[in-house]
Amino acid sequence: MEDNNDNKKSSRRQFLKKGLIAGAGVVAGGSLLAAYVDKSKPTSGEKVKVLTTEGELVEVDKALIHSPRVSIEESHKGIPGRKFVMVIDLAKCKNARKCVEACQKGHHLPRSQEFMKVYLLQDSEKSAPYWFPKPCFHCDNPLCVSVCPVGATYKRSDGIVLIDNQRCIGCKFCMTGCPYSTRVFAWKDYPEYAEDKEPYSPEASSPGKEGTVSKCDFCPDLVRIGKLPYCAQNCPMGVIYFGDIDEDTVTNGSETLRFSELIRDRSGYRYLEVLGTRPSVYYLPPVERQFPVESGFKDLEESVKNRFKNTPYGKTHKL
Numbered sequence: 001m002e003d004n005n006d007n008k009k010s011s012r013r014q015f016l017k018k019g020l021i022a023g024a025g026v027v028a029g030g031s032l033l034a035a036y037v038d039k040s041k042p043t044s045g046e047k048v049k050v051l052t053t054e055g056e057l058v059e060v061d062k063a064l065i066h067s068p069r070v071s072i073e074e075s076h077k078g079i080p081g082r083k084f085v086m087v088i089d090l091a092k093c094k095n096a097r098k099c100v101e102a103c104q105k106g107h108h109l110p111r112s113q114e115f116m117k118v119y120l121l122q123d124s125e126k127s128a129p130y131w132f133p134k135p136c137f138h139c140d141n142p143l144c145v146s147v148c149p150v151g152a153t154y155k156r157s158d159g160i161v162l163i164d165n166q167r168c169i170g171c172k173f174c175m176t177g178c179p180y181s182t183r184v185f186a187w188k189d190y191p192e193y194a195e196d197k198e199p200y201s202p203e204a205s206s207p208g209k210e211g212t213v214s215k216c217d218f219c220p221d222l223v224r225i226g227k228l229p230y231c232a233q234n235c236p237m238g239v240i241y242f243g244d245i246d247e248d249t250v251t252n253g254s255e256t257l258r259f260s261e262l263i264r265d266r267s268g269y270r271y272l273e274v275l276g277t278r279p280s281v282y283y284l285p286p287v288e289r290q291f292p293v294e295s296g297f298k299d300l301e302e303s304v305k306n307r308f309k310n311t312p313y314g315k316t317h318k319l
């Protein structure tokens with residue numbers, strides 16, 4: 001048992017360190033700390049060790065680490081040697097919506113735009129309803145990419161599908177092409193966009209732009225510096241695991257698991273896999289749920305609650 005835990009801890013450390021080193025590789029000499037540490041940010045008190053290109057291990061406050069955004073050209077190249085995957089454990093989701101809010105905040109999005117959407121699904125009249133968080137699936141056979149007339153949306157070597165809003169003409173073909181409705185359209189220049197003072201990068205999907213499409217980006221700007229995506233970092237239930245399918249490792253920040261074992265032992269599946277899209281997001285079925293579905297309505301805003309009115313559950317419970 002002891003060896004296995006050490007292995008797990010070491011693979012998580014390896015996995016996170018690999019992300020950080022990949023980031024460090026692009027910064028020459030002593031400017032690492034300056035480039036990666038934003039002293040204007042509030043500190044968290046949590047220290048992490050970062051490796052400088054001189055091989056020096058320096059301790060910095062975790063909250064201060066940020067990655068300078070990569071250029072549009074650089075964003076076409078995936079993070080070398082990686083193939084990202086996400087696993088969502090439906091047995092643990094209670095619709096806390098911290099994933100949605102953290103993602104919106106991290107991407108400077110208005111409340112009306114959600115890269116992560118939480119649905120209430122019920123597979124049959126007789127089965128119990130359950131909460132279903134849905135980001136972009138970063139499909140290996142992305143229909144959205146194949147219909148874009150200007151090449152504004154593209155698939156990278158690390159599996160991530162991004163959109164360049166400097167190239168997007170807002171035709172919405174990709175929104176029609178995507179069978180999972182994960183994309184959102186900017187009907188106007190929302191004030192939240194202007195809050196982002198950093199240069200635009202498709203890796204951060206920010207600042208947004210009126211008349212263009214955007215979506216979940218798997219947060220490569222965070223992964224580059226060894227952090228998990230906003231949704232995975234902020235889910236209080238540890239529902240969202242993120243990792244590398246080639247490394248066969250995923251973590252939700254508190255536990256690290258072998259991806260292949262998790263999918264095998266928990267009957268993991270991909271949503272509407274029959275469509276042939278080959279999503280990079282897997283689900284663990286909602287068995288032995290930890291919460292009654294009702295708890296997901298507690299403190300829910302009326303505008304959000306209304307979305308579930310016409311679901312089978314909503315009708316039977318007169319929401």
Ligand code: SF4
Nearest residue numbers: 148168169171172174
């Ligand atoms: S809306 Fe933008 S990204 Fe989507 S298909 Fe049109 S040009 Fe491409």
Ligand code: SF4
Nearest residue numbers: 103216217218229231
């Ligand atoms: S991976 Fe990132 S962009 Fe996608 S839903 Fe999570 S926080 Fe949002």
